[in-house]
Amino acid sequence: MPDPLARAAAEALDARDPLASFRDRFVVDDASVIYMDGNSLGRLPRSTEARLHEVIRGEWGGELIRGWDHWLSLPTEVGDRLGAALLGAAAGQVVVSDSTTVNLYKCAIAALDARPDRRVILTDSENFPTDRYVFEGLARQRGLELRMVKSDPDDGLTVEVVAEALDDDVALVSFSHVAYASGAIADMAAITELAHRAEALVLWDLSHTVGSYPVELDASDADLAVGCTYKYVNGGPGAPAFLYVRDRLQGELRQPIWGWFGQRDQFEMGPAYDPEPGIAQFLVGTPPVLGLAAVDAGVALLAEAGIDRLRAKGIALTTYLVDLHDAVLAPLGCSIGSPRDASVRGSHVSVRHPDARALCAAMIERGVIPDFRTPDRIRFGPAPITTRFVDVWDALDCLRDLLAQ
Amino acid sequence: MPDPLARAAAEALDARDPLASFRDRFVVDDASVIYMDGNSLGRLPRSTEARLHEVIRGEWGGELIRGWDHWLSLPTEVGDRLGAALLGAAAGQVVVSDSTTVNLYKCAIAALDARPDRRVILTDSENFPTDRYVFEGLARQRGLELRMVKSDPDDGLTVEVVAEALDDDVALVSFSHVAYASGAIADMAAITELAHRAEALVLWDLSHTVGSYPVELDASDADLAVGCTYKYVNGGPGAPAFLYVRDRLQGELRQPIWGWFGQRDQFEMGPAYDPEPGIAQFLVGTPPVLGLAAVDAGVALLAEAGIDRLRAKGIALTTYLVDLHDAVLAPLGCSIGSPRDASVRGSHVSVRHPDARALCAAMIERGVIPDFRTPDRIRFGPAPITTRFVDVWDALDCLRDLLAQ
Numbered sequence: 001m002p003d004p005l006a007r008a009a010a011e012a013l014d015a016r017d018p019l020a021s022f023r024d025r026f027v028v029d030d031a032s033v034i035y036m037d038g039n040s041l042g043r044l045p046r047s048t049e050a051r052l053h054e055v056i057r058g059e060w061g062g063e064l065i066r067g068w069d070h071w072l073s074l075p076t077e078v079g080d081r082l083g084a085a086l087l088g089a090a091a092g093q094v095v096v097s098d099s100t101t102v103n104l105y106k107c108a109i110a111a112l113d114a115r116p117d118r119r120v121i122l123t124d125s126e127n128f129p130t131d132r133y134v135f136e137g138l139a140r141q142r143g144l145e146l147r148m149v150k151s152d153p154d155d156g157l158t159v160e161v162v163a164e165a166l167d168d169d170v171a172l173v174s175f176s177h178v179a180y181a182s183g184a185i186a187d188m189a190a191i192t193e194l195a196h197r198a199e200a201l202v203l204w205d206l207s208h209t210v211g212s213y214p215v216e217l218d219a220s221d222a223d224l225a226v227g228c229t230y231k232y233v234n235g236g237p238g239a240p241a242f243l244y245v246r247d248r249l250q251g252e253l254r255q256p257i258w259g260w261f262g263q264r265d266q267f268e269m270g271p272a273y274d275p276e277p278g279i280a281q282f283l284v285g286t287p288p289v290l291g292l293a294a295v296d297a298g299v300a301l302l303a304e305a306g307i308d309r310l311r312a313k314g315i316a317l318t319t320y321l322v323d324l325h326d327a328v329l330a331p332l333g334c335s336i337g338s339p340r341d342a343s344v345r346g347s348h349v350s351v352r353h354p355d356a357r358a359l360c361a362a363m364i365e366r367g368v369i370p371d372f373r374t375p376d377r378i379r380f381g382p383a384p385i386t387t388r389f390v391d392v393w394d395a396l397d398c399l400r401d402l403l404a405q
Numbered sequence: 406m407p408d409p410l411a412r413a414a415a416e417a418l419d420a421r422d423p424l425a426s427f428r429d430r431f432v433v434d435d436a437s438v439i440y441m442d443g444n445s446l447g448r449l450p451r452s453t454e455a456r457l458h459e460v461i462r463g464e465w466g467g468e469l470i471r472g473w474d475h476w477l478s479l480p481t482e483v484g485d486r487l488g489a490a491l492l493g494a495a496a497g498q499v500v501v502s503d504s505t506t507v508n509l510y511k512c513a514i515a516a517l518d519a520r521p522d523r524r525v526i527l528t529d530s531e532n533f534p535t536d537r538y539v540f541e542g543l544a545r546q547r548g549l550e551l552r553m554v555k556s557d558p559d560d561g562l563t564v565e566v567v568a569e570a571l572d573d574d575v576a577l578v579s580f581s582h583v584a585y586a587s588g589a590i591a592d593m594a595a596i597t598e599l600a601h602r603a604e605a606l607v608l609w610d611l612s613h614t615v616g617s618y619p620v621e622l623d624a625s626d627a628d629l630a631v632g633c634t635y636k637y638v639n640g641g642p643g644a645p646a647f648l649y650v651r652d653r654l655q656g657e658l659r660q661p662i663w664g665w666f667g668q669r670d671q672f673e674m675g676p677a678y679d680p681e682p683g684i685a686q687f688l689v690g691t692p693p694v695l696g697l698a699a700v701d702a703g704v705a706l707l708a709e710a711g712i713d714r715l716r717a718k719g720i721a722l723t724t725y726l727v728d729l730h731d732a733v734l735a736p737l738g739c740s741i742g743s744p745r746d747a748s749v750r751g752s753h754v755s756v757r758h759p760d761a762r763a764l765c766a767a768m769i770e771r772g773v774i775p776d777f778r779t780p781d782r783i784r785f786g787p788a789p790i791t792t793r794f795v796d797v798w799d800a801l802d803c804l805r806d807l808l809a810q
Binding site: 027029040041043053056059064068100128136137237238241257260261268272285287294369 | 461668774
């Protein structure tokens, strides 16, 4: 019997991985680096490097202002492609522009304005900081109540916790679909249904989901969603975020930042704001063309790999990681800070240890890159499209070695 | 005597141009294109192409998440360099991030919240559309009055027009420093002083100014300013905008979009929003790293040329353009839609003609690229750092030829 804890077992898993060849589609200059932070910043696809060169040199340098003939439609076109490949969203409901935080703000105000008689924003005390800060600001500015459930820091949000916090004063419910610390997945369809029964609107943050999990926004009856593109979508540092508004709500909801890219007949430069009828009304200012091109290339690569195959590999990678942890790291004082049930776990896993901060720094010294999340988490994000099983083995072996010293 | 209307005169001006060599610092693939739209989208500097390659391939591709060790400070560092080179702003007052429209929105709310007992936003009916739309939205959302002066469409805003519209109910005064249609320059110091006497705050839009005119924000006692970087700063399509908040106001003003990039000790991810004490509180979400790098490279190139030399060349180019127009185009039905006094004219000139739209399209067909602004303006933006006097001659000769047919 081969030893399931030996590196050879990881090599065998890689040999059977149907997505293995996708790693060669990325720039990997230093093969000795074990990258476990694809959930913070995805690697650079070779196709993106080529596309950016073309946009910079060919389009900006060569077409000059004439580039806007095709750049103008990038936010909606890339949004449609992202929505189709990764979000389960039919065309005309997604745009790519601005940051996740600005998009959260726009969507939250649109929702609150649609429920003017209600005074509660419901979120999670364990939600990603920028989400909490945006809602805290809006609650303060509008005299609303910011109501926080507290999800389990390792196992995430349950439907029951949400049900208890909902009442007929809740205007907006907003959670992260995959929790940034634990990777726990919330039940989008069930929570959305609960919120709808209370006549609240729901805004999902898909930052830690998109590109790693086949989210079904339309089928889940979701209202609003946002998310970033520099993690599993591999759009590059600070790439523009996306925003989804369900078609049935586009006639009712209005976002607050009235800018010329949301204007119908933009270049008529008319005297009064007259927003586009569809999803384009959620655009604001001039969109970042380089970032949009990178997102587009990243989406195309994920679409080619297929979100279902990416999800399957994500489950396999994180399950292998948890199994190795239990055998090798648990005896050294570590514990898993993520769901053990792979069906409710995203593509990253937290390993908890009291010395997590120092251990993270020491791992990075040795060329293994996870990330640290306060106070005690070493977060491993083995992005399915670029990470090998041997990378997981090497990363955990590095941590084992440090702990054994 | 040489003929002042002959192309040879333009060649002689180019031969004496101290900035002539800077054209070679830009990508000019098709030398037959006469580019007169540097005021909409500046050309690609060679140094920017190299810097972007390094950021994409070396930093994103090679450093991966570790790039954030230095990317994190880009918005304030690039802001400081932009402020020093082009805005007359001491360090700690400028950040680069988000779009001009989002920055306008943040600054406008910060100002309105600081004048809670006043109910008027004062702007110009001839202001750039996105500025008007943002203020229209805020007036609607807050139950305020949007008061519009009407500046002269060709000669711009006078101090007298502003003085008449000011009263003690005005919270915020906001104008473009250089008018997008005419290129007329508003008197920043005088209008700011007037507004301050009325105890209003002033927000300047410098989109058509920055990189072409030595604006002095600190010396003018300005409160707030925003502007874009894809025009004369040559930051590329959709490059991030800047935002200036005077140091003395940073303790008092609060922007409305509370995000994690404005948070003190961002990666502690604390429970409550606790903004940075300085200009960084005006940041929101993850900044666009590629765009920031391009802005930085663009600023460095303008700093090397020197804003005073750029302004001198801008005056020379536009004066030459007006002179040629008067001799050659005025007899064919054109008129100047910009100030004739170069000291109150930015680096672009509008030529008005009833058939402007069709003429613009025909010029572009012939490889001469101005832009059209509704209803009757052909806007020539001879960016000082890349435009030759022969380009001005060739562009106007093309228009003359079309009109003569």
